[in-house]
Amino acid sequence: xxxxxxxFDSIKPHVEKGAKYEKLHTLYEGHRxxxxxxxxxxxxxxxxxxxxxxxxxxxxxxxxxxxxxxLFGMWNVGHQHFLAIGVVDATFISKFLLGAGQVLPILIxxxxxxxGVEFTFCVIRNHPIExxxxxxxxLIPLVMPATIPLWQVxxxxxxxxxxxxxxxxxxxxxxxxxxxxSRAFLYFAYPSQIAGDMVWTYLGDQVAVDGFSGATxxxxxAAAAANxxxxxxxxxxxxxGGMFDFWNLFLGAIPGSIGETxxxxxxxxxxxxxxTGVGSWxxxxxVFGGAWVMGMIYNLAGTNSFMxxxxxxxxxxxGLAFGAVFMATDPVSAAQTxxxxxxxGFMIGVLTVxxxxxxxxxxxxxxxxxxxxxxxxxxxxxxxxxxxxxRRLKRATI
Amino acid sequence: xxxxxHLNKGFNIPLVGRALLEEHKISQPDSFAVKPSDFxxxxxxxxxxxxxxxxxxxxxLFFDKGSEEVLxxxxxxxxxxEIIRGERRKIIEIRILADKKIEYKAFKKHTxxxxxxLTRAEAIxxxxxxxxxxxxxxxxxxxxANPSDEPSAIYISAFDSNPCAPDxxxxxxxxxxxxxxxxxxxxxxxxxxxxxxxxxxxxxxVFSGLDPVNINKFSGPHPAGNVGVQIHHIKPIGKNDxxxxxxxxxxxxxxxxxxxxTYDASKLIAITGSEIIHPHYVKTYSGxxxxxxxxENFKKTNARFISGNVLxxxxxxxxxxxxxxxNQIAVIPEGDEEEFLxxxxxxxxxxxxxxxxxLFSFLIPKKEKVLDTNTNGEQRNFTISGAFEKILPxxxxxxxxxxxxxxxxxxxxxxxGIYEVIExxxxxxxxxxxxxxxxxxxxxxxxxxxxxx
Numbered sequence: 001x002x003x004x005x006x007x008f009d010s011i012k013p014h015v016e017k018g019a020k021y022e023k024l025h026t027l028y029e030g031h032r033x034x035x036x037x038x039x040x041x042x043x044x045x046x047x048x049x050x051x052x053x054x055x056x057x058x059x060x061x062x063x064x065x066x067x068x069x070x071l072f073g074m075w076n077v078g079h080q081h082f083l084a085i086g087v088v089d090a091t092f093i094s095k096f097l098l099g100a101g102q103v104l105p106i107l108i109x110x111x112x113x114x115x116g117v118e119f120t121f122c123v124i125r126n127h128p129i130e131x132x133x134x135x136x137x138x139l140i141p142l143v144m145p146a147t148i149p150l151w152q153v154x155x156x157x158x159x160x161x162x163x164x165x166x167x168x169x170x171x172x173x174x175x176x177x178x179x180x181x182s183r184a185f186l187y188f189a190y191p192s193q194i195a196g197d198m199v200w201t202y203l204g205d206q207v208a209v210d211g212f213s214g215a216t217x218x219x220x221x222a223a224a225a226a227n228x229x230x231x232x233x234x235x236x237x238x239x240x241g242g243m244f245d246f247w248n249l250f251l252g253a254i255p256g257s258i259g260e261t262x263x264x265x266x267x268x269x270x271x272x273x274x275x276t277g278v279g280s281w282x283x284x285x286x287v288f289g290g291a292w293v294m295g296m297i298y299n300l301a302g303t304n305s306f307m308x309x310x311x312x313x314x315x316x317x318x319g320l321a322f323g324a325v326f327m328a329t330d331p332v333s334a335a336q337t338x339x340x341x342x343x344x345g346f347m348i349g350v351l352t353v354x355x356x357x358x359x360x361x362x363x364x365x366x367x368x369x370x371x372x373x374x375x376x377x378x379x380x381x382x383x384x385x386x387x388x389x390x391r392r393l394k395r396a397t398i
Numbered sequence: 399x400x401x402x403x404h405l406n407k408g409f410n411i412p413l414v415g416r417a418l419l420e421e422h423k424i425s426q427p428d429s430f431a432v433k434p435s436d437f438x439x440x441x442x443x444x445x446x447x448x449x450x451x452x453x454x455x456x457x458x459l460f461f462d463k464g465s466e467e468v469l470x471x472x473x474x475x476x477x478x479x480e481i482i483r484g485e486r487r488k489i490i491e492i493r494i495l496a497d498k499k500i501e502y503k504a505f506k507k508h509t510x511x512x513x514x515x516l517t518r519a520e521a522i523x524x525x526x527x528x529x530x531x532x533x534x535x536x537x538x539x540x541x542x543a544n545p546s547d548e549p550s551a552i553y554i555s556a557f558d559s560n561p562c563a564p565d566x567x568x569x570x571x572x573x574x575x576x577x578x579x580x581x582x583x584x585x586x587x588x589x590x591x592x593x594x595x596x597x598x599x600x601x602x603x604v605f606s607g608l609d610p611v612n613i614n615k616f617s618g619p620h621p622a623g624n625v626g627v628q629i630h631h632i633k634p635i636g637k638n639d640x641x642x643x644x645x646x647x648x649x650x651x652x653x654x655x656x657x658x659x660t661y662d663a664s665k666l667i668a669i670t671g672s673e674i675i676h677p678h679y680v681k682t683y684s685g686x687x688x689x690x691x692x693x694e695n696f697k698k699t700n701a702r703f704i705s706g707n708v709l710x711x712x713x714x715x716x717x718x719x720x721x722x723x724x725n726q727i728a729v730i731p732e733g734d735e736e737e738f739l740x741x742x743x744x745x746x747x748x749x750x751x752x753x754x755x756x757l758f759s760f761l762i763p764k765k766e767k768v769l770d771t772n773t774n775g776e777q778r779n780f781t782i783s784g785a786f787e788k789i790l791p792x793x794x795x796x797x798x799x800x801x802x803x804x805x806x807x808x809x810x811x812x813x814x815g816i817y818e819v820i821e822x823x824x825x826x827x828x829x830x831x832x833x834x835x836x837x838x839x840x841x842x843x844x845x846x847x848x849x850x851x
Contacts, residue, residue, distance in 0.1 A: 001738045004738075005736065033741075033776060035738065035739065036736035036737060036738055036739075036740065037736060037737040037738075037739070037740025037741050037772070037774065037775070038736060038773075038775075038776060039733070039734045039735050039736045039772070040734075040772065040773045040776065041702075041732060041733055041734050041771040041772055041773060042713075042771045042772075042773055043713070043836065044712060044713040044714075045712050045713070045838070045839070046710075046821075046825075046828060046836050046837075046838045046839055047708065047709050047710070047825055047828045047829045047838070048702065048704050048708040048709070048711060048713060048728070048730065048771055049411070049413075049708045049709075049730065049769040049770070049771060049829065050772070050773045050774050050775075050828075050829060050831075050834065051749070051750050051751055051752065051774065051829055051830045051831070051832070052745070052748035052749060052750040052757050052759070052774050053750045053751075053752040053754045053757055053774070053775075053830075053832050054741055054774055054775020054776070054832050054834065055775060055778050055781055055782075055832050055833060056741040056742070056775060057741050057742065057754045057755060057756065057757070057775075057832075058752070058754050058781075058782060058832055060741070060742055060754075060755055061754045061755035064755050128776060128778075130778060130779075131778075132781075169779070170779065171778070171779060171781060172778065172779030172780055172781040172833070173779060272755075275753065276752070276753045276754050276755055277752055277753050277754070277785075278752075278754060278755075278782075280783075280784065331781060331782045331783045331784075332781055334783070336783035336784070336797060337795065338784065338787065341784075385795060385798055385814075388793075388795055388814075389813040389814065391793075392634075392793065392794075392813065392814075392815060393636075393813070395634055395793070
């Protein structure tokens with residue numbers, strides 16, 4: 001370690017104030033603090049000791065929680081690939097390696113481009129390198145289809161980091177979730193590569209088996225609603241039997257964005273986030289609750305077969321679980337008051353199902369629901385805080 | 399019937415080095431100092447002595463331009479050896495080279511009947527002249543109380559819940575009589591009750607049978623012992639309220655002043671912290687230089703000497719002086735070294751309120767830990783939410799309060815509770831903040847903004 005410290009020490013004189021490369025000082029500090037917890041000490045007044053947790057560790061906890069989704073996503077990309085081309089005896093390893101071969105480049109582009117933008121801003125604006133992108137960099141690939149062109153990943157990352165975050169002042173100041181802003185950018189700018197039935201399954205240069213369809217359950221639903229057919233009955237005719245069984249949906253061996261398909265993996269991540277106190281269980285629970293309640297309301301109103309899809313299916317299809325666990329809980333863009341978190345989460349769930357069922361243009365609703373509620377989170381908080389102030393005023397005057 | 403308040407929120411920091419309840423004889427320090435900065439809300443201290451003058455314990459050293467009758471007095475007799483000044487000639491320390499045998503200025507002695515017959519004005523005159531007045535702190539704002547105000551109540555927190563805090567009953571050993579006399583004087587000052595707030599788990603004899611007081615009991619983790627938190631639960635204060643707080647030791651000093659006619663600045667100090675070899679109590683006087691108090695009783699490591707506790711104390715160094723309100727010295731390791739991947743590696747030793755990945759201290763919450771002064775990370779924008787709310791046992795939204803101060807929003811500060819907090823009340827928030835902001839400094843800034851508005 002001494003060696004590494006010496007290396008950094010030898011760079012230090014060149015980036016200190018007044019030195020030739022002083023502009024790069026923040027980059028130097030940022031990299032040093034990745035290897036070494038800095039030697040900063042508390043001031044002469046104020047607390048003399050500080051908690052062992054810092055933002056780096058909090059962000060790292062989120063990354064740990066995302067790893068199950070990432071690994072499962074890699075396997076599932078391979079799994080879907082071999083299913084589609086009709087290879088039934090592909091091994092676990094070959095599926096995983098094929099998937100990793102698709103996913104890793106996306107991950108590398110996301111991190112590479114994102115950190116590049118981040119570093120540039122740090123140097124220009126002379127602010128320290130912040131940890132927010134550590135999480136964003138892994139979230140972006142996980143909400144993309146495996147077939148996404150890498151240049152689009154790069155574009156989306158640049159857009160997300162600059163427009164959603166840096167223009168507001170960096171990590172902690174953003175209004176919208178950065179990773180979802182990146183995805184929304186692609187969704188509206190290049191819809192054909194991120195929506196439709198053909199993007200979810202990576203085929204490579206192979207040919208799909210006869211009858212193959214890359215449709216997701218939600219696109220079945222939208223089609224059934226448009227054509228007036230029976231949705232749940234239609235699922236039985238899917239080219240691959242059992243694909244849309246409830247438990248298969250729950251496990252996540254289905255087409256979809258890389259990290260979003262497995263509710264099980266999301267719940268493992270949720271467990272890590274909740275046990276470590278990093279993610280708000282109130283938000284996670286209320287997103288699921290909101291989606292289920294709205295699903296029930298549609299069930300009761302039921303005028304087409306999509307509306308009649310059992311409410312609990314809403315919890316296991318699409319990106320609801322991933323969004324609830326990893327996107328809605330982003331502490332910066334979520335509601336910050338405890339009461340607000342319940343309302344915020346619940347509304348995300350409700351809106352997701354409304355968008356799914358009532359807006360045929362967008363088969364999945366979680367992304368827009370979260371972005372929408374990100375915008376409303378400060379308003380929710382405002383009313384919660386106003387109520388708090390009123391209560392305070394009351395008790396003070398008794 | 400005492401009311402009991404159970405507080406659930408908070409956090410006890412299990413620091414290595416709690417003092418054993420035994421007094422260790424030391425040779426007294428030669429040097430003592432009075433620091434105007436110990437007293438918040440002073441306008442401009444004006445010196446009454448000059449270097450070379452001899453003073454007795456109780457002789458005035460300076461007064462404040464804001465309230466000229468309040469005298470700040472010498473804790474010991476001796477020669478004014480030095481007056482340390484800072485920028486713009488601001489007085490930092492008035493140092494006294496102490497006599498071997500302390501001589502006391504003689505104030506008027508009172509019998510019990512005299513005390514009963516004292517009027518409020520006479521009591522206040524004796525307190526301000528006798529040097530005790532600076533121990534009266536006004537809430538809101540945590541500033542020096544104004545003798546011309548009449549507070550609606552006076553609050554005394556009779557226990558300290560800070561890390562390795564001294565045992566209040568031990569500090570007051572043998573002072574039961576003067577403590578009761580002190581209470582009798584206090585009862586002349588306030589319109590309403592004198593509240594003595596006790597730790598619910600045990601009632602030391604010094605606090606039993608007091609009259610006339612209102613006893614309240616508090617249970618729960620730190621900051622249950624903070625008087626601000628207690629006031630919040632007993633009777634919250636707002637913009638137009640004024641209450642005073644005073645520490646138990648000063649109440650005993652009031653008793654001594656009236657009964658024996660002396661300003662007795664002697665006190666027991668808990669010598670605590672992981673770098674202390676034998677954590678115990680020593681007897682000295684307010685404003686003592688730390689060097690003789692710890693003497694050879696510390697490990698010869700790179701250590702930090704703190705007057706007060708590790709949450710709201712002050713880093714003064716081994717040649718620094720004890721703060722007026724401090725009954726404790728904490729000596730802990732400096733953390734000025736880098737740690738390879740220190741932000742990521744798992745550990746049972748590192749104490750954290752959070753349970754973020756790899757911080758397992760929550761599994762062994764009672765295990766005492768060595769904490770150093772490392773900040774464990776760099777300063778960032780406020781990012782995570784909900785943590786301060788979990789640790790502050792007050793009906794206040796801390797994050798919103800802090801943000802309103804940062805954005806200088808006076809109306810918001812008022813509505814969100816700036817009147818109810820001072821630095822020590824939010825010290826735990828500062829401790830647990832993963833974004834490593836100086837929250838106590840932020841709160842003081844907010845208080846000064848409101849006071850001067």
